[in-house]
Amino acid sequence: MSDISVLISTDMSQCQRYTVHGVVPVRVAVPQTSADVSVLINYAAHQGWRVVAWGGGTHQLIGAPPTAVDLVVVTTALNRVLQHEPNDLTISVEAGMTMGALRTYLAQHGQMLPVDPALPDQTTIGGMIATATDGPRRANYGILRDMMIGIGVVEVNGQPSRAGGMVVKNVSGFDMMKLYHGSFGTLAVIVSANFKLIPIPPVTATVIATFAQSDQALAYITDVMESQLTPVTCELLDATLLQRIGVTGEWGVALAYEGPQAAVDRHMTELPQRAQIHGGATTLFYNETHIQCWQTIADASAVEHLAVGELVLRWATLPAFVDELVQRIGDLGQSLGGNPQIHARASIGVGYVRVTGLDANTQNQWFEALPEAVWVATNATNLDTYWHAPVGGLDVMLRIRDEFDPQRRFNPGRFVV
Amino acid sequence: MQQLAQLVTALRAIVGHDGVIDGAAALLTYEADGCVMDLHAPNLVVLPRSSSQTGAVVKLAVAAGVPVVARGAGTGLSGGATPIHGGIVIATTRMDKVLEVDTRNKRALVQPGVINWELSQHLANYGYAFMPDPSSQKACTLGGNIANNSGGPHCLKYGMTTNHVLALRTVLPNGELIWTGNGSVDTVGYDLAGVMTGSEGMFGIVTEAWVRMTRLPESLRVVLALFPDIPSASQTVSTIIARGLLPAALEMMDKLAIKAVNGMYKLGLPESAGSALLIEIDGVEEGLDDLLRDVTQICRDHGAIEVRPATTPAEQAQVWAARKNAFGAMGRLSPSYYLVDTVVPRTKLPSILAHVGDVSRDFHLPIANVFHAGDGNLHPLILFDRRDRAQLERALGAATEILKESVRLGGVVSGEHGIGVEKRDYMDILFTTADLAAMAGLRRSFDPRELFNPGKVFPARKGCGELAELRQNAIAANEIGEVPAGTWL
Numbered sequence: 001m002s003d004i005s006v007l008i009s010t011d012m013s014q015c016q017r018y019t020v021h022g023v024v025p026v027r028v029a030v031p032q033t034s035a036d037v038s039v040l041i042n043y044a045a046h047q048g049w050r051v052v053a054w055g056g057g058t059h060q061l062i063g064a065p066p067t068a069v070d071l072v073v074v075t076t077a078l079n080r081v082l083q084h085e086p087n088d089l090t091i092s093v094e095a096g097m098t099m100g101a102l103r104t105y106l107a108q109h110g111q112m113l114p115v116d117p118a119l120p121d122q123t124t125i126g127g128m129i130a131t132a133t134d135g136p137r138r139a140n141y142g143i144l145r146d147m148m149i150g151i152g153v154v155e156v157n158g159q160p161s162r163a164g165g166m167v168v169k170n171v172s173g174f175d176m177m178k179l180y181h182g183s184f185g186t187l188a189v190i191v192s193a194n195f196k197l198i199p200i201p202p203v204t205a206t207v208i209a210t211f212a213q214s215d216q217a218l219a220y221i222t223d224v225m226e227s228q229l230t231p232v233t234c235e236l237l238d239a240t241l242l243q244r245i246g247v248t249g250e251w252g253v254a255l256a257y258e259g260p261q262a263a264v265d266r267h268m269t270e271l272p273q274r275a276q277i278h279g280g281a282t283t284l285f286y287n288e289t290h291i292q293c294w295q296t297i298a299d300a301s302a303v304e305h306l307a308v309g310e311l312v313l314r315w316a317t318l319p320a321f322v323d324e325l326v327q328r329i330g331d332l333g334q335s336l337g338g339n340p341q342i343h344a345r346a347s348i349g350v351g352y353v354r355v356t357g358l359d360a361n362t363q364n365q366w367f368e369a370l371p372e373a374v375w376v377a378t379n380a381t382n383l384d385t386y387w388h389a390p391v392g393g394l395d396v397m398l399r400i401r402d403e404f405d406p407q408r409r410f411n412p413g414r415f416v417v
Numbered sequence: 418m419q420q421l422a423q424l425v426t427a428l429r430a431i432v433g434h435d436g437v438i439d440g441a442a443a444l445l446t447y448e449a450d451g452c453v454m455d456l457h458a459p460n461l462v463v464l465p466r467s468s469s470q471t472g473a474v475v476k477l478a479v480a481a482g483v484p485v486v487a488r489g490a491g492t493g494l495s496g497g498a499t500p501i502h503g504g505i506v507i508a509t510t511r512m513d514k515v516l517e518v519d520t521r522n523k524r525a526l527v528q529p530g531v532i533n534w535e536l537s538q539h540l541a542n543y544g545y546a547f548m549p550d551p552s553s554q555k556a557c558t559l560g561g562n563i564a565n566n567s568g569g570p571h572c573l574k575y576g577m578t579t580n581h582v583l584a585l586r587t588v589l590p591n592g593e594l595i596w597t598g599n600g601s602v603d604t605v606g607y608d609l610a611g612v613m614t615g616s617e618g619m620f621g622i623v624t625e626a627w628v629r630m631t632r633l634p635e636s637l638r639v640v641l642a643l644f645p646d647i648p649s650a651s652q653t654v655s656t657i658i659a660r661g662l663l664p665a666a667l668e669m670m671d672k673l674a675i676k677a678v679n680g681m682y683k684l685g686l687p688e689s690a691g692s693a694l695l696i697e698i699d700g701v702e703e704g705l706d707d708l709l710r711d712v713t714q715i716c717r718d719h720g721a722i723e724v725r726p727a728t729t730p731a732e733q734a735q736v737w738a739a740r741k742n743a744f745g746a747m748g749r750l751s752p753s754y755y756l757v758d759t760v761v762p763r764t765k766l767p768s769i770l771a772h773v774g775d776v777s778r779d780f781h782l783p784i785a786n787v788f789h790a791g792d793g794n795l796h797p798l799i800l801f802d803r804r805d806r807a808q809l810e811r812a813l814g815a816a817t818e819i820l821k822e823s824v825r826l827g828g829v830v831s832g833e834h835g836i837g838v839e840k841r842d843y844m845d846i847l848f849t850t851a852d853l854a855a856m857a858g859l860r861r862s863f864d865p866r867e868l869f870n871p872g873k874v875f876p877a878r879k880g881c882g883e884l885a886e887l888r889q890n891a892i893a894a895n896e897i898g899e900v901p902a903g904t905w906l
Contacts, residue, residue, distance in 0.1 A: 085762060085764060086659070087655060087658070087659040087763070087764045088658075088762045088763050088764050088793075089658060089659070089661070089763075090762065110661070111661075132603070142576075142580065145608070145611065146576065146580055153855075155851075155855065159851050160851065161849070161851040161852045161854070161855040162848070162849075162852050163848075163852060163855070163856070165760075165827075165828070165829045165847075166762055166827055167760040167761065167762055167792075167793055167827075167828055167829055167832070168760075168763070168792050168793065169568055169572065169577065169760055169789070169792040169793070169794050169832040169833060170760060170829045170831070170832060171565060171566050171568075171577075171615050171831050171832065171833055171834070171835050171836070172829040172830045172831045172836060172840075172844070172847055172848075173836065173844060173847075173848060173852075173853070173856050173874065174612065174615065174616055174856045174859055174860070174874070175566070175579065175611060175612055175614065175615050175616075176612075176855060176856065176859065178579070178608045178611025178612050178614075179607065179608065179611070179612050179859060181608060181611070182607070182608055183607055198661065198663065199660070199661020199663070200661075222521070225523075226520070226632075228632065228634070228635035228701060229701065230632075230700065230701065259700070259704060260703075260704035260707055260708065261704070262703040262704035262707060263700060263701050263703045263704035265703065266701050266702075266703040266704075267701075314603070316601040316602055316603035316604070317601050318522045318524075318599075318600060318601055319521065319522050319523070320519075320521045320522050348602050349522070349601050349602060350601075350602055350603060372601075374603045374604065374605050375605075387605055388605055389605070390604060390605045390606035391584075391596055391597065391598050391599050391604055391605070392595035392596040392597060392598075392609075393589075393595045393597055393606065393607075393609045394606065395593065396589060396593075396595070396609065396862060396863060397606045397607050397609070399862040399863075399865075400607055400859065400862040402862070403858045403859070403861055403862045404858060416605055416606050417606060417607070
């Protein structure tokens, strides 16, 4: 455990580096261990400080600006593998480890945690949990919510607590992992997490199908999802993103498959055949181009740095409504401007839209026109609102917040509760 | 008494005369679920037909300060549906409809009283399934599956109930009726559906649910591999998992279990076999035979005596029926059994199974093993005669020993049956006070008055009935105290 004074810096350049959505913190601390986090948070509690946890800083523009920040707790020194049992396919890691570092580590053992976020070399595990980060392979494997088997947190008074365990099946106690996942740092500071892993599949490959119209692309996706094929990704790409992966076309569908060679071959044969029925042309990617293509698609949802007037919305709807939503986004581009870029994990009804060059008023209009938005990321600090109301249960969410952070010192003002 | 009579009148105004059960004899049916160690009849049972009726019932109950316990089919094994403090049991029996099958969005809208098996049979018409498949699936309800975050053999590949719940319509403990989402995969705010799943009826009563439908696989292969002993089979499991062959299910039976199912299902398994593995792999047809060859080879490398493919659907169904009904087959071996649910890291299977063998010897009770080996999820069945007090006490002592060893090996105290009353006093050998306090904080957020399923999950150290006392003493001193008469099903 380190001395508090050694951990905390009030150096102006350091504080500016950790500006939280326009708010420069009063001080920054870089704890070296989870015990340090506990001491720091306890100290902050005594001081009444408002606290923001900071992993890779890749998601800090999501949601509303904080009302005040007295302390930023940077978790990047908590970057160790705490326990890895290769033959159990389970791992426990500290929250400040980046997804890229974890990926590299696991690859040595032929294993993976099948989530592929934007900017993996900066994005930390803790940040991914806090913000419910997804990636293209969510279509098959889900997100960290679905793989997390245990969690360690430091609560608002500095008290460490844990839930779950290091087994792949567990109903011993409530599922606190689900509580902290997607809670945007409002309930506790995440210091470690345990996951179940899967082996890296022997062969991977990608089909990119291009279409003139978005409805053709979506009809193709429906066809594939109702077939017996089991692609691990299913992304609808617009012309901009297609171009970025080196393919020309108006609309694209990117499908990856991972598995034994024979099953990959089946997919690489049948997916193009089905595309042809819907008027699509296909390109196949293997090896390096496959990897590059998917990192490019994953990075399309990055919100670390946004230009003035740039807005990124993550939306969720039912797969059947993606078609209408894509049309609506196109129409909004006509009426509101912003040159919308769109990509969607269409088979599961989740996607992103990025608009640029907008004043605050038009950003408000974009947000209001998309009630499907589950979050918004922007530099703007004067939007009318940054969250749509939850479908239900706002009162119980407020009571949860009251129970875990009664003084609203964790990420004050940033989340929907 | 007068207050109760008024409550009955008010409840009947909501759910009709026959929707309230208040006769002493009829209430006895509801005094326990599948865990009948601690019996307690409710004051009333109410059978609402809809979400709004359920909400109105809850409002009346909480206004009167009466505990509320939700109940599905009563197949739970941890006492989750036992009204240990009395009050009103809300049984979901009359909410048993599949309201919508939405293949386009791969989701189904169900009421909580729908039986797991019936849902999957219904969805099979469309080429889909609801993947969680507890062994009790022919009787257990979706509401119970959600409350317990139930598992089953196919959870190895497809995940637990929580991975198949999209949104819940729930009556909260203040009577408020909410939807946690609209069925899309993301919602704004905290993940209420996520925390409610597995909350054992303490956060709300589910009255409707959007659940995920999974496309039935194109093809599957099932093999039954026989081994001379338990270590060879458990090493096989470890190797299959470590090699990453990702079976859909990987189930194990030991010698005693083989004997029981052999008699009942005429499988003709050699009784010299010390253990059997049931392995299922699925996916597109291409590549499955290669995978099957790898699996078979691993079995042979670890000393399998025989590897039998179940090739026809009829053979596959027979093998699965033997596995899923193995608990029932135990009746051939013993008048009663205590089914213990525990989990260890998968590499610890050989150690824990050796320990179970030692416990069987030390406590002089036969223990059969039928379990989800691929998940490390054990189900030792301690065979005994409940009429013999000494055997009953030894059975409880044996269970405690096994659970403690599981935790010592890095495991936990329940993989899929829940904590309920049965395991609540094991919670603090697994969790610290702070860990439990965080869970208690979450529970208080939903139910500050602790009226929903009181007395469950959290350790009850003082005066919470004979069972709790017995359990406390057993944990503290490795000894068994008194329990009321009963049996384990």
